[in-house]
Amino acid sequence: MERIILDVDSAGDDILAVLFAAAHPDIKLEAVTTVTGAAGPIEQVTDVVLNTLSVAGRDDIPVHAGGWRPIVGNSKEDMEAPVHFEKRLTARFGERLKKFNPPAPAPKRPATSGHAVDVILRTVLDNPGEITLVTTGPATNAAMAFLQEPKLAGALKRMLVLGGNFVTPGNITPLSEYNIWADPEAARIVLNAEVDKILVPLDICEDNRVADSMLTRDDISDMQAAAKNNPVVDMIADTFPIYIDIWREFFDLVGFPMDDVITLALAIQPDLVGTTPPLFADVVIEKGVARGQTVAHRGRQLLPVSGPKTTRIAQTLDGKRFLKMFKDTMALYERGN
Template sequence: MERIILDVDSAGDDILAVLFAAANPNLRLEGVTTVTGAAGPIEQVTNVVLNTLALAGRDDIPVHAGAWRPIVGNAKADMEAPVHFEKRLVARFGDRLKKFNPPASTPSRQATPGHAVDFIIETVMANPGEITLVTTGPLTNAAMALLQEPRLTEALKRLLVLGGNFQTPGNITPLSEYNIWADPEASRIVLNADVDKILVPLDICEDNRVAASMLTRDDLADMQAGAMDNPVLEMIADSFPIYIDIWREFFDLVGFPMDDVITVALAFDPGLATTTEPLFVDVVLDGRIARGQTVAYRGRQLLPGGGPKTTRICTDLDGRRFLDMFKQTVAQYERAA
């Protein structure tokens, strides 16, 4: 069983990732840490996680609030791009948009005392070689943990990082993916760290080459057809059709890409993806269009540079097997008759 800490920013697929991690028998979810990102301020992000775990019946899992802003960040208007994105969709989807990233209701419990960074450090250092840190949002918490405790690189079992893009165009700029772009300085710290990493880019998540991994209305219908009393599936079937429609119409994908769930699944089944050999991966900090671009050192360059070759980049995915795994895990929430 793989022991993980899941670091999220509570966008739509983060919710599915938390539900997946909390129920999958191959995982032991040691805790969830939160970071400001695509879903909004840290209070919203944290409350979404608390409500999601309550729905899952897993109030035993600690939830620690983390970074409320990036280390440096970008222009204020640019950082608010996800909010402006929602406003652009109002004319097309109307009232249906109320189910897209809605304000979280007041949770039934409070976040666990203590900062996310301290929880990551304390948990990993107390269990050397046993904890995998899975990040599905901006990398601020992970970077601060590595800066605060340099021994973390030796104590972590592995890092799973959702972020970056190499062949698939970026979703913030043509060159940049959101998680890396949202805090490029933090991303560089994490990706430059001398620790075993698997990087999960847009290439194997938000590209129709891996369409079999995306959630569609047909998938929701199939899951509902075999269910009797599953409150988690009821929530997914009620809330996620709008996500499916947005990603079909705005991003030209066949369904809703489950980037975050894929990243969690790779923690215990890395064979789901094809990866490169270990490479050094850096992050561009300059400019506007290129800021947040991930760059892999693949060949031989004349100018000095580079660093530890510790990052395997995912290049392909067994989407059908992944989606079957997701459906089987959601079925774990079926209530006994």
């Protein structure tokens, strides 16, 4: 049983990651922590998680709100770009966009008391070597925890970090992926932390070379055909077709990439990916088009660079096995199981 803290920004596939973590029999979800990111302000992010867990019948899982803004961030206009992304799609999708990142209704329960950073620190330090921290949004909460408590790195079992790009072009700038770009100072702190981690970049998530890992309308139909009374599959079938269509038409992908679920799944099946050896990875924090670029030191350069070789970068993915695992886990929400 893997004990997990899942740190999310509730942007589409974060919802699927929460559902996966809440149902998989090999995962004990200690808490979900939230951070401002692609879905909007911290209230929206947190309410989405609370509502998702209610659909899953898991209102027992603590949900703690965290960082409401990045440590430094970028211009206000640029930071809001992902939230206003749908405005560029109105002419094509019209009323159907109401299913894309809608304002969350009031949840049935409030967030659990206690800031996300405090919960991460308390849970990890009270259970040294047992907790895996999975970050699928900007790394703000994790970075603040490392800054607050130097003992955290030694107490974590491992980290799984979604972010960066090395071969696939970035989705914010040509060089930068959203999670890293949204809080590059935080990402740099996390990647420089002396803790074993796997970094999951766009290369194995949002690239048609791993098309067999993406959610399609056919996959939703398969889940519906197998379901008799499954509220989670019903929710996915209602919500995610518009996500599939947007990623097909705007990003030229064959389906909706499930970056967050892939990252989380490595907690229980790390061999889903092939990785580099442990190396030093860093982040560009200077202003400009390269801000947020993730840099892997994997060669021999003339200028000396030093840093902890604690990051393994995922380079390949067994997409078919991953997608089957996801579908099998969603089937566990069948009422009566």
